[in-house]
Amino acid sequence: MLLSKKSKISLLTILVIAIVGFLAYRLIDNDRYDVLSQDEINKYTQKKLDSTMSLLSTENITSKSNPHAIMLYKRNNRIGTYTIIKNNNSIEGQKGMEVPIDKQLPIQVTGALSGTPFLGIYITNQKLIKEGNIIEMEFDDNSKIHQTIKSNKKGYILSKKVVPENTKDSVQVSIIDHNNNVLYAEEY
Template sequence: MGTYILTKGRQGIEEYKGVEVPVDRSLPIQVTGALSGVPYLGIYIINNKLIKEGKYIEMEFEDGTKVRKKISLNQKGYILSEKTTPKVPRESVQVSIMKDSKVLYTNEY
């Protein structure tokens, strides 16, 4: 599993960054990404119950900033990202899968 960032400029692709990790099927979800610069996460949901019952996936930072994305039936992979570089660097992120106001899964990364 991996996430990649491509930056396109006048000369073509100027920057390429990638993060890859082997898929661990014993985990309910797997997360990769970066907290520096513009924080982003690649999230792969392995647990089928979380895919079927979850309504959205959310990343929340220590300052309370949240990014949410709706879970689509049968979709396992998601990219969540902030739009800009935060003023204070991110040190950790909490990832949660929610059904309405009920937390089905949460973990800090």
């Protein structure tokens, strides 16, 4: 079966329109989130820090489904977070909750339990800093995330690194000494 010249032109026109439409969709409507390099995180945090802020910790979440980084900072008598993403080669940050530091509390916590859960933790109690070995976050599915407490370091970020199937309104935070004794435990 031979196509007429008019039919060939119509098919070619439809094909060109389909290709142009597909390319326009890919260029305009497609967000592409990429893993941040340590250099990109450093540049962003330096850009955000001012004379009233100090960087406490950063965490690079390199999951393929939700790559981002978290920055924990101290500003005067408050702690807060930024979530940093790289979308189509543009680096953006979203400020999280900033909370006042109450030195009567052993630790201060900020973060989010929805999405990819994380906590920014600021230890105010010197005994916990000196005697603590591990800071740990436990979820309702009994999975745990922990970091080693470093001498004189007060700020930590604990992150699940993936979006859990079931989220909970709270997590257990513990500080454990070198003998596996719990020095501090609280649900947040």
